[in-house]
Amino acid sequence: MKKIALAAFGFACALPAAAQQTQEAPITLLAAGSLRDAMRELGEAWRKDAGGGIAATYGPSGKLRQEIEGGRKVDVFASASVEHTEALAAQKLLARSLTFAYNDLCVVSTPALGLSEATLVETLLRPSVRLATSTPVSDPMGDYTWQFFRNADKAQPGAFARFEAKALKLSGASAPAPGEKLPYVTAFEENKADAYIMYCTNAAGTLHALPQLKVLRIPDHLNVRSAYGIGAAPGSRAGERFVDFVMGPAGQAILRRHGFN
Incomplete structure (x- = not known):
């Protein structure tokens, strides 16, 4: 009986550690190249806030979208065009599409x-x-x-x-x-x-x-304001929390420091 009780106790103690390890697993992020510096700072702030890291890949948004459509696994996609995140959300490859920044x-x-x-x-x-x-x-x-x-x-x-x-x-x-x-x-x-x-x-x-x-x-009458889109993969709780962080006051302040508006 004592051995069984000790085994059960050991299993119960292991659960929080496993849960903590899962929580600290890096988020897989695909992001537009123009977001590189801002996302690095966002990642550092997120790590301090949530204790988890970010494994980021940067590149042209259109190509990254094609990779997701081709089956690449991702927790969060941050695009330089909200059209890409909206298209992925329509295909149920992202849970939702949100506009989180603007550029000129x-x-x-x-x-x-x-x-x-x-x-x-x-x-x-x-x-x-x-x-x-x-x-x-x-x-x-x-x-x-x-x-x-x-x-x-x-x-x-x-x-x-x-x-x-x-x-x-x-x-x-x-x-x-x-x-x-x-x-x-x-x-x-x-x-x-x-x-x-x-x-x-x-x-x-x-x-x-x-x-x-x-x-x-470029003057306003000729300029083109770009709307950046972000979304988490369906079922990625860590991805959704990171999206909420980016949309929140701390995340938006970081984006403004990097010239986004």
């Missing part, structure tokens, strides 16, 4: 270009100006850039076709390897571009690496 487009350029708000479209359309962009379809930043081209076309007919013909798609087709420099930085370091259209959050990071560059926010 900026143009990073060399000082010699002399870019200004008044001459933005005219300057970027010059045949001699090498204009770098992300890749549409695979990366929402590319989709938003193409929408900017369409907005410019409304003010200056023919601009869209000219922009589309000259755009150098230097990012968005694949994710940078771990430790690799961001493509926005290397584009200027290797003299591949005179101007690069990107998220304003990415522009801040590029300027930090290359402070001699200039950053211009």
Whole structure:
């Protein structure tokens, strides 16, 4: 009887440890590359708050969505376009889709270009100006850039076709390897571009690496505000808690510090 009682006692004691181990298992996160720095800080804050870690993979949102649709297991998906999370929620691959952040487009350029708000479209359309962009379809930043081209076309007919013909798609087709420099930085370091259209959050990071560059926010009547979507996999309690954390005051404050609004 004593052996049985001791065995039962040992089993009861093991339960909290097992539950604690499950709770501390890392959350599998797939997130847009533009969220890398913000998610790192969110992950640190989450670890202190909940005691669990995050195993994150970053890349173009469109490609990450395709991986989830192809069967890749994930606890949380954070996309640079709410359309991707809404599509996955409609397929029951995410429990829900929430808009958790917004971003705008900026143009990073060399000082010699002399870019200004008044001459933005005219300057970027010059045949001699090498204009770098992300890749549409695979990366929402590319989709938003193409929408900017369409907005410019409304003010200056023919601009869209000219922009589309000259755009150098230097990012968005694949994710940078771990430790690799961001493509926005290397584009200027290797003299591949005179101007690069990107998220304003990415522009801040590029300027930090290359402070001699200039950053211009695209004017409101031409800009495209991007809505970021987030959602947890059905049945992932830890994923849902992390989503709630990101949506809460502490998470939103971190996102604002990284330039999201």
